[in-house]
Amino acid sequence: MIRNFQQLQQMAAERKQRSGVKPVVAVTNAADREVIAAVKALRDSGMADAILTGRRDEIEELCCREGLEPFPEIAEAEDEIEAAAAAVALVHGGRAHVLMKGLVNSSVFLKAILNPQQGLRGEGLLCHLAAFEVPGWPKLQFHTDGGMNLFPDLEQKRRILELAVEALHRLGVDEPRVAVLSANEVVNPKVPSSVAAAQLQVWNAEGRIGGCIVEGPVAMDVALSAEAAAHKHIESRVAGDADLFLVPNIEAGNMVGKTLMYCAHAKMAGVILGAACPVVMVSRADNAEAKLNSLALALACLSE
Secondary structure, eight states: OOOSHHHHHHHHHHHHHHHSOOOEEEEESOOSHHHHHHHHHHHHHTSOEEEEEEOHHHHHHHHHHHTOOSOOEEEEOSSHHHHHHHHHHHHHTTSOSEEEEOSSOHHHHHHHHTOTTTOOBOSSOOEEEEEEEOTTOSSOEEEESSSSOSSOOHHHHHHHHHHHHHHHHHTTOSSOEEEEEOSSSSOOTTOHHHHHHHHHHHHHHHTSSOSSEEEEEEOHHHHHOHHHHHHTTOOOSSTTOOSEEEOSSHHHHHHHHHHHHHHSOOEEEEEEESBSSOEEOOOTTOOHHHHHHHHHHHHHTSOO
């Protein structure tokens, strides 16, 4: 059980110690104060080193302001397009292990990742895994996919689930409890998410989706509360103890995540899975702490 982001950062640092190799993060267009502050915290923590891309003069000025000395390696790039290509090339060439979005438009960043010649796209689907540290909740909640795939079909949901479970295994969660969310626990042909959820549960029972416990369809109250399940007379191994919440679509995932952050004051980290390396695609508006948490999640998801 991973209780909070502090523990996640410790896990990332310990992974580096076990492997004997210090990971490197390639940062796309790092000329941003919060990015530099996150890189400083990353280096101070011992989790990883970084190579920064962008305009050298701007980056070095920010490094001086934030006390990031000696300067990390900087790959000169004149604009965000060049910076994105340079950062992806660092991973592609084996010099970096994690890719991070800095002061760059998301479309430019993704275009560099998906470049058919020099990009980092894996064999298939990319998906977003979010981790939430919710005050009063005993462990991190993991949600997928509220950030990449709009309205995934059944096969896409299966792949999203497999990628997320694989990541949780790397985080030390040996058999994640998965709640496949829908409006309630009754399969209704008019509610496609309920039909897909039931099929995913069947595939899990048949062993076609392994390494986890899948239940669906599950309403959010049952996923969060064993008492709610008892009141509904639902027998469940997941209720009140879910590790992973598989949302129906990007709209639901976005709403749940924003509600947790703004109403429950949750902290969030996120990583893109399915590429050649973990990808940190944070918002340009995120502060240094949020960026550092996402870096810790990505580093902890690295294979040893």
